[in-house]
Amino acid sequence: MAEIVLYNYELDESCYKVRLALSMLGLKWSAIAVNAFPGNEPTTPPFLAMNPLGNLPILKDGDLTLYGAEAIVAHLARAHDPSGKWLPTGGTDFAKVMQWLVFSTGELSVTIAARQNALFDAPGDQRALRMSSSKMLRIMDDHMIARGFEGDDWFAAGHATIADIALFPAFALSRDFGIDHDEYAALRRWARRFRTLPGFTTMPGIPDYH
């Protein structure tokens, strides 16, 4: 198999999505540590040549260079998950996974802005970022309450998919930007299930317990 290399910053939740996918898929990979903070290395020319957006993660898989956590995770599932479960292609499961991946890269990215603001002094109105973030987590909680009524534990299918991987860090790290888990019972339940999946790993800000 071609070599998989992740340009990684340990405290970056988008890199964490990729690390989760690599680990849960049971893949062999290596990481290159990048000085994202305070060095801002991803915005230097050698990195911009790989990702003009100047952020992480960046993945190399053989001849392929890819940026964007959701695209990377989707590629890993498509290329390296023979079971086809992590990115299902049949029925309505594919559409539902796509909907939550788009939500993750779109509206939910406000949680990344909130965390960058709280931890790394990125610009932004802390209160507004927190309010928008809690609204997005509420949408996720509402969805999982309804899923629970149907007897389903996961966001998009009857089993865990890359949608769950993409959505997990925003909730698991929400205390970093001042949002407690108190009012999101369905997400607490989901996160407890997620943590028991084979290959689950933590990152700074997500305790090893529970």
Added chain:
Amino acid sequence: MMTTGVWHPIALSVSIEPGSSAGTHVGGRELVVWRDNSGVAHVWEDRCPHRGMKLSFGFVRGDHIACLYHGWQYDTAGQCRYIPAHPDLKVPRSITVATYRTAEASGMIWAAIESAESAAPALPEDAGEVVPIRSVYVDVGADALLAAIEATPPRPFGGTERSVAAKLQRVGAKLHSLAAGADTLLLGLQSLSDNRTALHVVVAGPASSYVDKGQAHFLAWTAELRHRLDAQSAGSNHITEAA
């Protein structure tokens, strides 16, 4: 014997799984609610006596809850039993967390937080079999929430007409019943602070009648109710800012 205080609903019973914990508030007071592995629920002050860390950030192991900060472990009576940094130490009896009388009834976890153990009020009456809907969190006080509920009555499950006879009745200090046709919702009101309230919603009746479709029906009602209250508080913020 004089009793003091009332029973406060703290969470839906299903929201606190065995071996898990969560933080919450009553009147601004910080509480941790947790369930040990044998299934018994506990409501305590949310504060480790060691360094003041929230116990709700911690984790449950068997019948102990452990602080995330330094791993101090407390038994179900709130007594510290183990300090990892001093594994051979017999922990002094004085290291305890404040605990509150806790009960479960009508699909909710209740706590008597104002009263001493001996002076707790009578247990909330149990409604028999109930099916959980959800907890809703809104930025208004309990009275405004009740007014909004009366203005947004649920339709009976299976019916299409909004029940004109929807009837809100106080059945306990913090518990209301809401009749909609043949259905009865039970509403637990938890005052998190002066202007934030949790509404714990269950429907009275057997699982066979309400699981899945009936739950989804009343879930949609809670969304409608919350939407109304969100619009209200957005409106009042607007007025405040304009003034």
